[in-house]
Amino acid sequence: MFLIFLMNSNKMFFYFILFFSTLISISSNSWFGCWIGLEINLLSFIPLISNPLNMLASEAALKYFLTQSIASINFLFLIIFNMIIFFNFKMNNILSIMINSSLLMKLGSAPFHFWFPNIMEGISWMNNFILMTWQKITPMILLSYYYHKNFLMLILIFNVIIGALGGLNQTSLRKLMAFSSINNLGWLISSIMISENLWLFYFIMYMFMISIMCFLFNMLNMLFINQLFTCNINYSIKLFFLINFLSLGGLPPFIGFFPKWIVINFLLFNKMFIISFLFIMMSLIMLFFYIRIIYSSLMFNYMKLKWIKISFKNKFINYINFFSFLSLLSMILSTFFFF
Template structure:
């Protein structure tokens, strides 16, 4: 019964997002966001044994409800003053709408709720929050473009996403700050090309799914759990290491491709300062990925010469292996296809 209800909520979640991105009015988009919110809360709160899950679902509901109410207020004000010459009020409403959409997506400086909510979720719900829940707000943000406000949010997202992950011991919080940093890159891509940010988002979702499936398979939530990974296969450790490097955007992995496209686009537009700043801040995120990978590989532990019966699953599904293969060798395959064509 619980599984059937979860499937219904998941279908409603998809329907709410599709309603938002296909709506031709702000009011219809707001309705889609509300359907999406009310269907995700039960999915977040499906684990009754974990008190952090209830706390995270409450924080998420309060934050999103506040953003939705202010967004509805701004939409109503825009409808009232649309045909009048109140340019100041109209511009204020545009900034208010953009701010609330950034709050819904978890971009800085409205990111304060995102790591705290991620900390109490399962890996499956974390993946939904990092990927699917960003589709509707990002699509609406692309309709409401304010250059100066965008630049502030982009720089702060990359700065906070980079520095915020340095002192974390929780892998979920680290992934949350990494998501904030990637969101800054998506907004930067959105400023230049609509197809570019969609391509970035799709590749980021693929890479996040690949690494989170591995974390979920081995029940890894904190750095100190890596000390208990002596029973893990060395090949799986190597796959985790390479996936983290790919998510950090290190060539020749697939994660470098979306950043490469954005860098090329910025170079063509001669925006060298923002490009230099973004690359430097992204190197910091690569540092804390390497710190996690260093813990997996380099810690000195005694490995038992016998295998005990335990609940530790040391195998990956075929789907997870395929995602890992695409994440690690995807850029090489693209080069080969390009050379053949």
């Protein structure tokens, strides 16, 4: 009992540091302060994902440490180099592209995304949720301070295309959510180029939708698509899957469409028609593989497993009920708000 309490207190300590390291970075008035915050964040997240009883988690922790430390070294070298050469941060094309690249590597953005699905595959759903949401805050805020516009335009196109096409042949739910996160990163980068308030709104909506999905998968202990139709799940839970996946894909009646609608509106206003077209087409591909998961859970049901009924006596299912119907109904309210 004491050992369990000790493990939980250790986790609480690292979660506390993880939270405050982000605040250190985004409230710092120097690039060195931002770098220190990034390093504290890295060193607090590694003990949370590593698990001595699970080799995949330990491998994921090592991969995460190596990629993040390479990006941090690159970031530190470039900010020192920029200060030595220019004495202050003037806009230089090559240096701004390189600084942006190191931050994009920390984000797991395409084309530096190769570590991201592999690490997602090795860690738990709770840690996946942190990696897909909280760990994106610091690099995104730092990216908004000093970015190369044309380079980021190219990167967000890479993100939406690779995120959509990469998830097509995946059977692992964690890898699928990783490619979904890469796709949404393209939308997040475009929103932060428009306005920080819009980015915050999009990010909160994305965090809200991802939290429901990760909690549901964690509660059902789902790791692969085929588990959805071998298990005889209650139809109300299948309905939550339907609502939340379609909301995450950005289908119009649901709340997930609202931030995407605003981003597309700004892109069209600035005459970025090709990027808007790409965003919409890749969202359709994302919806295709979300619908494939929903179809698996709703339509297929093995007769030999009919007697195994998964039911929940969990108080959190009521919260998921509430948030799912909020996702369904709030689009009506947001339509009036937008106009």
